[in-house]
Amino acid sequence: MSQAASATRETLGFQTEVKQLLHLMIHSLYSNREIFLRELISNASDACDKLRFEALDNGALFESDPELKIRIGFDKAARTLTIIDNGIGMSRDEAIANLGTIAKSGTREFFSHLTGDQKQDANLIGQFGVGFYSSFIVADKVTVLSRRAGLPADQGVKWESGGEGDFSVEQVERAARGTEITLHLREGQDDLLSGWKLRALIRKYSDHIVQSIVMKQEKWDEEKKEQVVTEEDETVNQASALWARPKSEISDEQYREFYKHVGHDFEDPLAWTHARVEGRSEYTQLLYIPAHAPFDLYDRNQRHGVKLYVKRVFIMDDAEQLLPAYLRFVRGVVDSSDLPLNISREILQESKDIEAIRSGCTKKILGLLDDLVANDAEKYKKFWQAFGRVLKEGVAEDMVNRDKVAGLLRFASSHADTTEENVSLADYIARMKEGQEKIYYVTAESFNAAKNSPHLEIFRKKGIEVLLLSDRIDEWVVTHLHEFDGKPLVSVAKGGLDLGKLEDEAEKQEQEREAGEFKELLEKIKKSLGERVKEVRITNRLTDSPACLVADEHDVSGNLARILKAAGQSAPISAPNMEINPKHPVVLRLRYEERKFDDWAAVLFDQALLAEGGQLDDPATFVKRINDLMLAMSLAS
Numbered sequence: 001m002s003q004a005a006s007a008t009r010e011t012l013g014f015q016t017e018v019k020q021l022l023h024l025m026i027h028s029l030y031s032n033r034e035i036f037l038r039e040l041i042s043n044a045s046d047a048c049d050k051l052r053f054e055a056l057d058n059g060a061l062f063e064s065d066p067e068l069k070i071r072i073g074f075d076k077a078a079r080t081l082t083i084i085d086n087g088i089g090m091s092r093d094e095a096i097a098n099l100g101t102i103a104k105s106g107t108r109e110f111f112s113h114l115t116g117d118q119k120q121d122a123n124l125i126g127q128f129g130v131g132f133y134s135s136f137i138v139a140d141k142v143t144v145l146s147r148r149a150g151l152p153a154d155q156g157v158k159w160e161s162g163g164e165g166d167f168s169v170e171q172v173e174r175a176a177r178g179t180e181i182t183l184h185l186r187e188g189q190d191d192l193l194s195g196w197k198l199r200a201l202i203r204k205y206s207d208h209i210v211q212s213i214v215m216k217q218e219k220w221d222e223e224k225k226e227q228v229v230t231e232e233d234e235t236v237n238q239a240s241a242l243w244a245r246p247k248s249e250i251s252d253e254q255y256r257e258f259y260k261h262v263g264h265d266f267e268d269p270l271a272w273t274h275a276r277v278e279g280r281s282e283y284t285q286l287l288y289i290p291a292h293a294p295f296d297l298y299d300r301n302q303r304h305g306v307k308l309y310v311k312r313v314f315i316m317d318d319a320e321q322l323l324p325a326y327l328r329f330v331r332g333v334v335d336s337s338d339l340p341l342n343i344s345r346e347i348l349q350e351s352k353d354i355e356a357i358r359s360g361c362t363k364k365i366l367g368l369l370d371d372l373v374a375n376d377a378e379k380y381k382k383f384w385q386a387f388g389r390v391l392k393e394g395v396a397e398d399m400v401n402r403d404k405v406a407g408l409l410r411f412a413s414s415h416a417d418t419t420e421e422n423v424s425l426a427d428y429i430a431r432m433k434e435g436q437e438k439i440y441y442v443t444a445e446s447f448n449a450a451k452n453s454p455h456l457e458i459f460r461k462k463g464i465e466v467l468l469l470s471d472r473i474d475e476w477v478v479t480h481l482h483e484f485d486g487k488p489l490v491s492v493a494k495g496g497l498d499l500g501k502l503e504d505e506a507e508k509q510e511q512e513r514e515a516g517e518f519k520e521l522l523e524k525i526k527k528s529l530g531e532r533v534k535e536v537r538i539t540n541r542l543t544d545s546p547a548c549l550v551a552d553e554h555d556v557s558g559n560l561a562r563i564l565k566a567a568g569q570s571a572p573i574s575a576p577n578m579e580i581n582p583k584h585p586v587v588l589r590l591r592y593e594e595r596k597f598d599d600w601a602a603v604l605f606d607q608a609l610l611a612e613g614g615q616l617d618d619p620a621t622f623v624k625r626i627n628d629l630m631l632a633m634s635l636a637s
C-alpha cells in the first residue's frame, strides 16, 4: 500500500484487487444498482449482531445507547444518502483493513476468472460477494465515519474515497458509537433521494433484518404541496427475526431476500427448509441450498456457513459443528432455545444439544435433496453440477446416513456413454440384466480413460452397464461404499472376473480349455516379466485388446495408486496381475515367438499399463522396442 501521511490524515492506495473489483462493479452491476442499499443494511445489521454478542461479556459496550438500530436518511440539497448504525463500529486500523483490502483467500485466483464480458462477470462478482464496495455503483464519493464500541470519542475515524485508486483516513472526534456511511450520489441518481423510493427498497430487500430500520416520517404539506420530512421516527421493516415467524406468514420473496443476507449471495437460492424442532432439544432451523458453488467451495477455511443464534441473539458465523463438512455449501440460521448464551466454539464441540441439532439439520438437508429428486429433476441436476463432488464426501464421512447419501449420488455410465452424471444407483439396479447380482464400475483418471478402458470390453459385449468413475473422490467413494440396496459394488478392474449367472456353461468350459492350452505361454510370460506382475492368466474380459492389468480384490487399484502418488502419499505398491486375451492375434502370434519373446512380453505389459491411464517407468525403452518390432515385421513381410 502506498502512503502519503500528514499529521492526522493519510492517503492510502487500494489493494490491486479492490481497484479491479470497483471498476468492474461500477460497470457490470449498474443494472442492479439498487442492491447497494441491501448490502449496506446487511453490513449494518451484522455490525449490530456483533456488538450484541460482544456485549454479552462486556455490557459497558452499549454505552448509554442499548437499542440497536439502523437509520436511513437523505438530503436532497446535498444529494446524499446516509446509512447509520449503532453497532460495533470500526477502529482506524479496522477501517483501513476492511474497506481497503479484500481478505478472502483465493481472491487473486477469483479475479483471474473474470472475462471482461459484463454479463458473465456480473454473475461472478455476485458469487464473490459485492458488499460495501457496491456503494460506488451509485456514489462518486463515499464518506464513512465510525467509532468502535469501547474506544474513547477521540478515536473516531473518517474514511473517504472516490472509488478510484485510493482512499483517505483521518482520526476524528465522534461521540456516537457505530458507523455512518454517506453516499454522495453520482449524476443521474437523484431518484434515490425519495422517502417513498427508499422505503420501497427497504421493504423489498431488507424487510427481514432483525433490527429496526428507521426513517424520519414524512407528511403532506398543503402549503408547499409536497411531502415534507418530520422529526418523528418510524420503523420501515418488520424488525423481527424472519426464522421465528410462522411459515405461513413468510412469502417466498422474503425467504429469498433473507437468503441473500445470510448467504452473502447475489442470486436466489435453489431451495430451502424451515422448521421448528421441539422435544428433547428445541431449535429453529432455516437452511438454504445455494444455486451455485461459491468460488472457495474447496477451500477448507471458507466462511459464511450456518449462523448460530441462541434465543434470537447472534452467537457466531459459520458454526461448523452445526453440519458435517460434506454439507458445507448449506447456508442459513439455527436458533437454539437450550444453549447457554456464552457458548464458545470449544464447548460447541462437546455439546449434546449441538449433536442433536447437527443430526437434525443433516436429516433435513438430505430430505430436502430427496424432495428435489422426486419433484424437481431440473433443480436436482443443477444442485448436482454445483455440489455433487462435495456430497460424495458424505459416503465416507457420514456412516449413519451413508445409504441416504449413496441414493443421492449420480454417475456417468456406459448406458449413455456421455460425461453427464445422471445415473443413480437405483436407476442402475432397475436396468440390471437378468441374473446380474452386482453393480459394476470402473475408475480412471479421466472420463475417456474410463469409457475406453479394456476392462469394459466383455461388459459392452454382453450389454451390461458399468458406472464410469473419473472424479478423484470416486476412489474414496468406492472404498467406503461396498453395497447399495443389497447389491455389492464391484470394480471391473479388480479380482478375478466372476460374472456369475451372466456367463453360460459353454463359455466357462471354453475358458477352462484355453487355460490348459495356454499354460506354457503364461508361465513363459511370467518368467519374462518377473517381479513386474504377480500372476499372468487367461481372461474372457477382453474382446479387442490383447492384455490388461488387474489388481487383486483387496489391493489398491492402479488408479488409486496413481492418485496417492500424485498427492505425495506412499501407496502400498503391489504388482498387478496381467490378463491376456487368448483370442487376440498378437497373443496367438506370441506362442510361436522365440527370438524377441522378451520384447513382445514387455510391450504387452507396457501397453496394458498405458491403456488404463498409467505411466511407463521407462518410456524410451518402450519406444525403442516398438520400433524394433515394427522394423522386424516390415522386414519379414
Ligand SMILES: Nc1ncnc2c1ncn2[C@@H]1O[C@H](COP(=O)(O)OP(=O)(O)OP(=O)(O)O)[C@@H](O)[C@H]1O
Pocket: 043, 044, 047, 085, 087, 088, 089, 090, 098, 099, 128, 129, 130, 131, 132, 133, 179, 264
Ligand atoms: N456498518 C459496518 N460496521 C462495522 N463494520 C463494517 C460495516 N460495514 C462493513 N464493515 C466491515 O467491513 C468488512 C467488509 O465489508 P464487505 O461488505 O465488503 O464484505 P463482507 O460483508 O465481509 O462480505 P460480503 O461482501 O461477502 O458480503 C466487513 O466484514 C466488516 O468487518
